[in-house]
Amino acid sequence: MTAPGAPPEPLVDAPSAPDEWVRALSATGVERERATARLHEMLLRVARAEVRRRGARLRISGPELDDLAHQAAADAVLAILAKIGEFRGESRFTTWAYKFVVFEVSGKIGRHFWSQPAAVLEAGDWDRLPDRFGLDPARESEWRDLVRALRRAVEQELTEHQRQVFTAVVVDGVPLDALVAKLGSSRNALYKTMFDTRRKLRASLVAHGYLHEKPGRRP
Template structure:
């Protein structure tokens, strides 16, 4: 860690190389864990991990003077690479958002062993009602935020992409949930209490 604070020379270069190797391993673990949710596979997954590790390394070397030693250095560095992975996955969602919210997928609720036909039909009907409510009851902005949150985009990434703040996103989600609940209650899919 002291070699990183020097900011130059062979010790610094060696420390950066070692740190980058660690960051790539952490980023690969993170994208392998979270990538399938975003339908990222193969070379794109590998590329995303390497980009996140490189960006995290740049951020760490820039902020190394702020490291106070309250935690292990690797724990501190881990946070940077995980945040970079989250940011890159969020951006990937915005480039391919249609892939995660495909209307055909709404109808593909998996059969569960032991579910009787009536329960299965009711579940299918509820899914259809939610899909319809999202499409018709929400404003375009509410639908955009709701869809992103349901698909796991972090609030930090979402706020950055939409050029807003977390409080505005909370308010948008609150209003969207209220509209969806009202539509589902009116359609007899949910009880009116609560």
């Protein structure tokens, strides 16, 4: 049985080496059809695992979730067939193929988020921030000051792009896949933006006495 998060086990009768996959998918007639069907089955398993993992935050379930998985697998197969000549054998064929379906899942989940009426968010609902972080109601005056200071730092210290990403992800709780789809960016690019943003905000809060700098650490 495949461990959670691990690539699915190879399918019976599927090509066992990268060059066999390339040859079979580049062939014509029945051989190509069979290889394409096996590829789709393999990618559908990956897509279903990915949409289950990511769909919980978007409250997607049942037939709708499975439909997204089927769409992602089908589009990934088409993309792989179109680019089969670009595969150079520098990694396992399945590893290369999985990247296509994961990319398709990310895009489809992201677009699905913005297609829902609930995705129409207020611009920066800061009043909900303490609840989202589970802050202690008994220390309301303390964290209210911190939230106000954080908001000032966001408005004064960040670039427009950093402010947009921080507000969407942290304040409004927009899933990263959805923000990638909206901005036409990538997960890695947004991770880098959030890293730089957190560093700026922490430095500002430390400088104004709202946080204490850890010994030996630079903002």
